[in-house]
Amino acid sequence: MIRLLIVDDSPLMRKLLTDIFAAESDFEVGVARNGPEALAALPVFKPDVITLDIHMPEMDGLACLDRIMVERPCPVVMISSLTAEGADETLEAMALGAVDFVAKPRGPVSIEIEAMTSLLVDKVRAAARARISRATRLTERVRLRTTRPPAPKPRPTRLSQTNKPRVSGGDEGLVLVGTSTGGPAALDVLLGQIPADFPWPIVIAQHMPASFTGALARRLDRFCPLVIEEVTRPTPLIAGHAYIGRGDADLLVTRRNGALAALPAPSAPELHWHPSVDRLVTSAMDHVAPERLIGVLMTGMGADGAKAMTALAGRGGLTIAEAEESAVVWGMPGSLVAMGGADHVVPLDAIAGRLMSLIQP
Known part of the structure; x- marks a missing residue:
């Protein structure tokens, strides 16, 4: 089983992502509402891979990613926007050690997320197998x-x-x-x-x-x-x-x-x-x-x-x-x-x- 930790401050996104991966036979899913919860879950849930939103209160995704790579390096797939600001932040996440990213739907999330489901699952599966020791930093x-x-x-x-x-x-x-x-x-x-x-x-x-x-x-x-x-x-x-x-x-x-x-x-x-x-x-x-x-x-x-x-x-x-x-x-x-x-x-x-x-x- 692939232990996936979903980190997102949006209850809707957490539910949609949880439903997507719970429907797959090879995922065990955990959730966190923000960066501090995600860091607390690392030694307990011991994820094989993490999906991480960039924009969150208390601790944004880049700060959380930085801590993850220091405290318990783990493959991370960023969930980012397709804006110019989102691109710069996502590339910064790649520099900090994230394996990959998935762009958020441009329109209503609950409607458009179905179109990205296959790509999302493929990317998270690939990330779970990724080697991060040489890629980090x-x-x-x-x-x-x-x-x-x-x-x-x-x-x-x-x-x-x-x-x-x-x-x-x-x-x-x-x-x-x-x-x-x-x-x-x-x-x-x-x-x-x-x-x-x-x-x-x-x-x-x-x-x-x-x-x-x-x-x-x-x-x-x-x-x-x-x-x-x-x-x-x-x-x-x-x-x-x-x-x-x-x-x-x-x-x-x-x-x-x-x-x-x-x-x-x-x-x-x-x-x-x-x-x-x-x-x-x-x-x-x-x-x-x-x-x-x-x-x-x-x-x-x-x-x-x-x-x-x-x-x-x-x-x-x-x-x-x-x-x-x-x-x-x-x-x-x-x-x-x-x-x-x-x-x-x-x-x-x-x-x-x-x-x-x-x-x-």
Whole structure:
């Protein structure tokens, strides 16, 4: 049984969430009305996972989360609004160690919550299995470094070293990154270690709502050496920059006037997650020689990106899967490994160093 603690000051939300999870056969549910009650329940109820509202009296969700991660680290899924303020607060929660978030319905909660039930249950189940020891406080550890860290020493991979040669950074090329659950903190670590003079553009598909990806790009841009921006219109791809696809849409690589560009596109209805990693990688292979592409698949539930990156590896491109030991959820990178498409399997804090070692000056 998964022991779930629901923390929300709204009696209606507590009831609706309790009913949703009580209807599942694998959940035992406890409730708390505010932060102090939640902290008191930790040693008694001993939850495997927590859903936590951000806006509560007495102690808000961020303060409660901070205490949880210090006193009894546990996977937490934040319940947040889709407003700009809600996006900033949710990203702050990710930095404090929350595994994932679910956006509150925009309209009447009792009517619209049914539409989000399946996603909510899936996310809480995935969070209950998440590894949080390495994810907790990752961003703070990165930001404590006052100088650029040396490239991490190479670590053994699960797979034998690929025979593919390194590629020249002086020629046209792209790094394609896919991530989902646990992704904001993982991107902070990855991009925080890549220098401003990195020779290739980096294009990122992070599963998120549209109201969150702009806030994510701005947050990363403040703390990382690269210039980081959200793609909201056709955008030329420039070395030393990283580009985050707008949420609730897809992100494509194309050419405009002969130069590489990122293009936002309506989400493909046949695909489950957006921005779609599979669609991003496939579009890049249509416009760039596969041997000039490096795919990086990091933490996230599901398998988005695994199929396209396996195809990329088969056509001569290089691929990196985040190692199970560091991934919050090893669904996406684990699927790439299972398909035989990962040239390198590398812990999160060593991915940047591996990227730089694969691209010749």
